[in-house]
Amino acid sequence: QSALTQPRSVSGSPGQSVTISCTGTSSDVGGYNYVSWYQQHPGKAPKLMIYDVNKRPSGVPDRFSGSKSGNTASLTISGLQAEDEADYYCCSYAGNYIRVFGGGTKLTVL
Amino acid sequence: QVQLVQSGAEVKKPGASVKVSCKASGYTFTNDYMHWVRQAPGQGLEWMGVIKLSGGTTTYAQNFQGRVTMTRDTSTSTVYMELSSLRSEDTAVYYCARVTADTYYYDYWGQGTLVTVSS
Secondary structure, three states, X not given: OOOEEOOOEEEEOOOOOEEEEEEOOXXXXXXXXXXXXXXXXXXXOOEEEEEOOOEOOOOOOOOEEEEEEOOEEEEEEOOOOHHHOEEEEEEEEOOOOOEEXXXXXXXXXX | OOEEEEOOOEEEOOOOOEEXXXXXXXXXXXXXXXXXXXXXXOOOEEEEXXXXXXXXXXXXXXXXXXXXXXXXXXXXXXXXXXXXXOOHHHOEEEEXXXXXXXXXXXXXXXXXXXXXXXX
């Protein structure tokens, strides 16, 4: 149950797009279409942004999108806004009720 | 509306145990699964385990096997996470998070409970 690999930080200017990758193995990311992404602001609980690789919960802007290729999932945020600055975590189902998280990526809006 | 309300902050000495509660409201408690996730200061999220609310079946992360126990009380819609043999590295915010049946994501989270382990 090793953590999924995410870049420690990404940055972009308002209006630009950024993509955060999340690399696992065939036992987690590559084996199931059950990757979810969470946004976390300092001192707050995580918030669901994407589930089942590419589905958006109601209330999440369509600027947020998800995809997956092989053992790597990605979260893309387009039209960056100041309020998008936060930590982002991917999470994958790994069978037998087990979950594994990525190490987290700090998004800075320049 | 769905709410998960956790118990308050705790300070424990090394070697002690801590029991954190998570009270659910606003939905049918027994349909779902409750996971526990922790976050050490300045660190990422770490999955600890899950309890199936109907029946109480548990699955724990390898890192916590033998030290964590998750239970539930359906009469009060409350889930508990007990962690024993505490060490300083267990200082973290502990979250409960709901997964509804036939889904694979956390749609609601508790507010978090800070557990500090210090001599």
